[in-house]
Amino acid sequence: MSFIHNWLRADIQAINAYHVPKSEDMIKLDAMESPFPLPDELIGQYLAYLADAELNRYPNPSANELQQTLRELMDIPSEFGVLLGNGSDELIQLLALACETGDTILSIEPSFVMYAMIAKFTRLNYQGIELTDDFEIDLSTMITAIETHKPKVIFIAYPNNPTGNAFDRSAIENIITSTDAMVVLDEAYYAYADDSFLADIAKYPNLILLRTVSKIGFAGLRLGLLIGSEDTVSELDKLRLPYNINTLTQVSANFLLQEKDEINQNAKAIITERSNLSAALSGIEQLTVYPSQANFILFKAPGANALFEALKDQGVLIKNLSAAPGLNDCLRVTVGSVEENTSFINIVKSHYG
Numbered sequence: 001m002s003f004i005h006n007w008l009r010a011d012i013q014a015i016n017a018y019h020v021p022k023s024e025d026m027i028k029l030d031a032m033e034s035p036f037p038l039p040d041e042l043i044g045q046y047l048a049y050l051a052d053a054e055l056n057r058y059p060n061p062s063a064n065e066l067q068q069t070l071r072e073l074m075d076i077p078s079e080f081g082v083l084l085g086n087g088s089d090e091l092i093q094l095l096a097l098a099c100e101t102g103d104t105i106l107s108i109e110p111s112f113v114m115y116a117m118i119a120k121f122t123r124l125n126y127q128g129i130e131l132t133d134d135f136e137i138d139l140s141t142m143i144t145a146i147e148t149h150k151p152k153v154i155f156i157a158y159p160n161n162p163t164g165n166a167f168d169r170s171a172i173e174n175i176i177t178s179t180d181a182m183v184v185l186d187e188a189y190y191a192y193a194d195d196s197f198l199a200d201i202a203k204y205p206n207l208i209l210l211r212t213v214s215k216i217g218f219a220g221l222r223l224g225l226l227i228g229s230e231d232t233v234s235e236l237d238k239l240r241l242p243y244n245i246n247t248l249t250q251v252s253a254n255f256l257l258q259e260k261d262e263i264n265q266n267a268k269a270i271i272t273e274r275s276n277l278s279a280a281l282s283g284i285e286q287l288t289v290y291p292s293q294a295n296f297i298l299f300k301a302p303g304a305n306a307l308f309e310a311l312k313d314q315g316v317l318i319k320n321l322s323a324a325p326g327l328n329d330c331l332r333v334t335v336g337s338v339e340e341n342t343s344f345i346n347i348v349k350s351h352y353g
Helices: 003-007 040-050 064-074 088-097 114-121 139-149 169-177 198-202 230-239 247-256 260-282 304-313 338-352
Strands: 080-085 104-109 125-130 153-157 182-186 207-212 224-229 296-300 330-334
Touching: 040 247, 064 080, 064 247, 064 260, 080 088, 080 230, 088 114, 088 153, 088 182, 088 207, 088 224, 088 230, 104 114, 104 139, 114 125, 125 139, 139 169, 153 169, 169 182, 198 207, 198 224, 224 230, 260 296, 260 338, 304 330, 304 338
Parallel strands: 104 125, 104 153, 153 182, 182 207
Antiparallel strands: 080 224, 207 224, 296 330
């Protein structure tokens, strides 16, 4: 047996690494990225802005200018605290590190896989509570689970990934008020949703939000943020690694995220295309299409594996979820450009003849 297998924790050896499929020369509709590149007229300005970055110095430790940029972009009230992370994943891990060894993280399933993975990495217990058949929260089951397991943290993606729906607001409010746990609403897809709990932070001391710029056009920046009360953020900031937001991310985001009108315009375009794509998929009688308030659509397809391979063979990559618990025969497609969506739909229509 090799050194690493003798040395590494057995529970880590037993899991698989997060898999990112190869996507070179493909229409990439698998990862909820924006289809809109940086406009040509901004490229020169952006490069000139980068030229002033002092790469021989450590980045601003608190990224104060970037925090203000994000506040203005997302209309975050000044009385709330903001904590930045190297993607939302780092912030999820930071919240796990704030727990005592053996504490419980609770979430709904199916949902974002990193909640369970990070719980394992940090030696916490994880409890997943199954959604109903139509991917809604069973409130009575959820409340019973909270009473039984007494979680330290509850993660709820709102809207949910990979199902795309936003749960009933009153159900979320019942969960928040039923527990002493920190309730973390992951609003990664806030730009495409009808509702947000941003203002509710002032009402509920145990509520914090996660957001990211990955879904609004800037996945390459790896920038997430946690929003909560000032005292909550101040304490959690003790767990943040020094200089966690690098200089190029800070400089790039400070320039690119000033384009609020264009970012909002792109989000509206994706919402329009989401409606068109959903209608086109719904027109294929073999498919079951689920409602979405995100920038992707989940659908059930007979012979999902065969459809996934047919798409891949013709240069279109989507997400195959058909082997995941509760998602039998389900596939997830990111809303792309008009041209990308048309290519995808034409292959699906041809597949089902």
